[in-house]
Amino acid sequence: MEGRVHDGTGRIVVQDLTKRFGPVTAVQNLSFTVEPGSVTGFLGPNGAGKTTTLRMLLGLVRPSSGGTTINGLPFDRLGNPATVVGAVLEAQSFHPTRSARAHLRCYAAAAGLPDERVEQVLTLVGLTTAANRRAGEFSLGMRQRLALGTALLGDPQVLVLDEPSNGLDPEGIAWLRTFMRSFARGGRTVLVSSHLLAEVEQTVDQVVIISGGQTRYQGPLEDLRRSQRSRVLVQPADAHALVAALAEAGLTDVETLEDGRLGVTGSHTKQVADIALAAGVAIYGMQEEQADLERMFLQLTSGEPGQGQAGGFGGGAA
Numbered sequence: 185m186e187g188r189v190h191d192g193t194g195r196i197v198v199q200d201l202t203k204r205f206g207p208v209t210a211v212q213n214l215s216f217t218v219e220p221g222s223v224t225g226f227l228g229p230n231g232a233g234k235t236t237t238l239r240m241l242l243g244l245v246r247p248s249s250g251g252t253t254i255n256g257l258p259f260d261r262l263g264n265p266a267t268v269v270g271a272v273l274e275a276q277s278f279h280p281t282r283s284a285r286a287h288l289r290c291y292a293a294a295a296g297l298p299d300e301r302v303e304q305v306l307t308l309v310g311l312t313t314a315a316n317r318r319a320g321e322f323s324l325g326m327r328q329r330l331a332l333g334t335a336l337l338g339d340p341q342v343l344v345l346d347e348p349s350n351g352l353d354p355e356g357i358a359w360l361r362t363f364m365r366s367f368a369r370g371g372r373t374v375l376v377s378s379h380l381l382a383e384v385e386q387t388v389d390q391v392v393i394i395s396g397g398q399t400r401y402q403g404p405l406e407d408l409r410r411s412q413r414s415r416v417l418v419q420p421a422d423a424h425a426l427v428a429a430l431a432e433a434g435l436t437d438v439e440t441l442e443d444g445r446l447g448v449t450g451s452h453t454k455q456v457a458d459i460a461l462a463a464g465v466a467i468y469g470m471q472e473e474q475a476d477l478e479r480m481f482l483q484l485t486s487g488e489p490g491q492g493q494a495g496g497f498g499g500g501a502a
């Protein structure tokens with residue numbers, strides 16, 4: 185397509201990016217890469233610098249230093265950007281009396297796209313029946329769909345969404361999740377920001393976690409999950425005997441909890457039960473404590489700038 189001058193990959197690269205607003209350093213030496221064919225969650229608490237980073241990526245804010253590229257090019261050299269990257273940022277506003285269809289036609293015309301594309305996009309985002317209604321009367325969920333439709337007009341290779349679940353009902357969230365997945369499955373790139381890991385956990389394959397304007401972790405969500413080792417909580421008749429038997433089997437990361445149970449890290453219920461049986465120790469109760477991703481996310485993001493834990497998890501840290 186005309187204007188699509190790029191390396192063809194759909195890759196997003198953020199390199200040594202820094203943005204200062206007067207005394208506030210919103211983003212500090214941030215580096216990460218977003219690969220095509222996957223949904224990447226861009227995560228961090230409120231004020232972490234997510235929106236500022238996305239605005240720099242989209243050419244809306246000038247970096248103090250460092251830079252960003254999409255398809256190997258900075259935003260202002262993308263030619264016809266609508267065909268490369270579509271974005272839904274926070275606080276989208278529409279002309280209140282203009283219909284959804286008229287709104288999309290307006291943007292399509294500006295990007296040199298035919299009205300036919302507007303009809304395709306209305307179908308894509310499920311707004312066909314509401315197409316002639318005024319955007320001012322739309323619910324928040326419908327406005328989000330319209331914003332997404334606007335972003336998709338140029339059939340972009342890369343989709344950037346800033347906290348898109350805000351204000352969506354469960355049905356809308358489920359729909360968006362399916363949409364993002366299928367978009368990425370076709371080999372395209374999705375970067376979606378959120379301040380809640382739980383919100384995107386079921387959607388994303390990769391995560392970039394930032395806090396205080398710095399990268400805390402970058403890599404597959406699965407690696408992060410794996411790095412959080414689960415624990416078996418066990419109530420034995422004879423704690424001393426079980427601790428000794430576990431140690432003999434190489435399980436030495438064992439602690440005694442306040443309620444008298446043992447917490448065995450790095451094992452699973454079947455292994456602990458087998459060891460107890462072989463040692464002749466009766467077990468009164470046992471339970472596996474699931475890896476708590478949210479707790480890890482909070483740990484990762486609670487550090488101040490300069491206290492990053494990057495490098496400590498899963499080997500994919502930036």
Ligand SMILES: Nc1ncnc2c1ncn2[C@@H]1O[C@H](COP(=O)(O)OP(=O)(O)OP(=O)(O)O)[C@@H](O)[C@H]1O
Nearest residue numbers: 205208210228229230231232233234235236237379
């Ligand atoms: N135009 C601006 N002028 C001054 N400070 C700003 C400006 N934009 C952002 N900041 C500051 O930069 C920091 C990062 O803000 P940013 O909006 O990028 O974070 P965020 O991770 O997107 O948070 P949220 O989820 O709350 O939107 C904050 O301290 C914010 O107050």
